[in-house]
Amino acid sequence: MKHVRVLLVDDEEDLVVTLAERLAIRGFDADWAVTADSALELLRGKTYDVAVLDVKLPGISGLELKNHMAEIDSGLNFIFMTGHGSQEDFMAGSAAAGESNYLWKPVDIDALAQKIKRMANRDN
């Protein structure tokens, strides 16, 4: 089976590294980046199925980054994570990102994995 390719972007390196490792254990091809620039760099060199983005990155919001990334790869799927705001912010963000593609930090790894899988499968 072909590995699902995931790009994780979060300014917390410890978090993003650990997440990438846990996803790898679950059979994903997970790469990570801590800045928007390095994420775009990676995207130019490789095709990913799903990008998991922090809502707030240094100097740029997750939604803006999503737009930049979509310009490079229009087929890319996005999932957002947030540690910020309330239930209401969460709902507002979800509406912008698409139903149920918005996760609250700390995320449940199995829920994340399932979501990624579902997205990748839908494309295939």
Add this chain to the structure above:
Amino acid sequence: MAFKINLKPKFWDYRDVAAGPYRNLFSLRRIWYLSVFLTAGAALAPVFFLAAIDYQVTQKAIESENMLRLSRLVSNARRTLSFFLVERQSAMEFLSRDNSFESLSKPSRLFDILRNLKTSFGGFTDLGLIDESGRQITYIGPYDLDSADYSDQKWFEEVKAQGSYTSDVFLGFRRSPHMVLAVYCDMGGDRGFVLRATIETEDIHQKLLQVETGSVSDLFIVNHDGVLQTDSRSYGGILERLSVPVPERADSTRILERRGEGGETLYVGYAYIDETPFILMAVKNKSEMMRPWLKARRQITTYLLGSIAIILMVVLAVATYLVSRIHAADQRRVATLHQVEYTNKLASIGRLAAGVAHEINNPLAIINEKAGLIMDLLRPQPEAALRTRLIEQTEVISASVKRCATITRRLLGFARRMDVSVESVNLREVIESVLSFLRNEAQYRSINIDIQIDPEIPDFDSDRGKLQQVFLNLINNAFAALEDGGNVTFKADLISENSIRVSVIDDGCGIAPEDLKRVFEPFFSTRTKQGGTGLGLSITYGLVQEIGGSIDVTSRVGEGTRFDIILPLKPETMK
């Protein structure tokens, strides 16, 4: 004392606590004193001034009127007396010219004349004819004066020189007062005769009594030597000597101020009567004369006192009213300041909580992932005691992280901005979010919290933040009133299509009836010593009104308190 306390206005002991070290500058009592003294001073000064002027003017006017009256009295009396004497003198002069010496020397003729004089004028006692040498030729009268010789008497010389003579009064026939009138008729060539009459002065006395004198005046006649010519009320009977000096000669009527024997002040009016030895005198007691002045003075004093009383009453009432208004305005200002401060404090706490929650969320996420990774790494390992134990511990870490995440999410949910406007609200959710902060305290104190919400109540549009504050304030209030082990009930019912009632009921200590009507007043607190600001319920009241609701309280001491909030389900009524 109770009366005094009742009269004391509310602002009397008020100090603006917010004014800090400058609080004495804001003393309302000082403002009150200042306004009372300035206003009363400005209002009373002209009143005093006018009263003083009126006092003086009235006193002067009455005094001069009295003088005038006395002077008129003396003048009238003088005219009467003069007329009396001149009339008789003229009659005698006329007789002396109309009749020849020869006809007058006939006793029958002289008798007729005396009779006519008595009839026409009255007062004539006798009549005598004296020739040039001073010998009495004819005499008609009660005395035996026939052939009397007056040649060496002073009056005879005088009448010959001046043409007429008026004598002092003497006690004559039957010890009644008399005086002598004499006229000289010059027949030419060193020949002449004197007509001499004695006149009863009782008539003069009667004439003087007829002059309007007033009840207390004393009107009498003295001669130039100070001998009384009529009876005087104050200086004795006729022919007695006047105890006071004879006033100096004056052509017109004069008024003097003299001190009487009893020390009282007297006004003495007098007039010299021309060509007679008489001085007419009138004496009046000043205090009696000034009696109208006493009445006027009493009126002025009454008017002054009345004015002072009215002015003071008005000044006091106005000053008290105005300062009370300032006091009320100041209280509203302080209450508003406190409310703003309180709202800002809540907002600050909210922002702080949101910041903290956010900061904690990221490390929590890392802990979560690290613990998860440990689990991921341990799971494929062969079964061993250590592996099992590590998995157990890691699961606890994950569970704890979940708990922390729930807390931070709640914090963020609660601490949203305070100015968020109307949105759809689920009542149960709002109450739960408020209670989530108090569950711990409730558990510690074994307080049972019961929530009874009518399932018919729909989600409704309201201000979530304000609702949260209202419920938080009320439940804090209930907790303060409760003993450990007490009960709090949240009860919500649909009472009409457009409104619900939310009741917060506790079975705590209750509120005394006299305090109950004041619980929503700012700064009213029975728990100031425990740190109560007295603002919680007043702010709650304001918030309920802002979201278009109303709040009411019922309580019984020892049984508990119930707050009922009526809330609209539609936001149109919100302010």
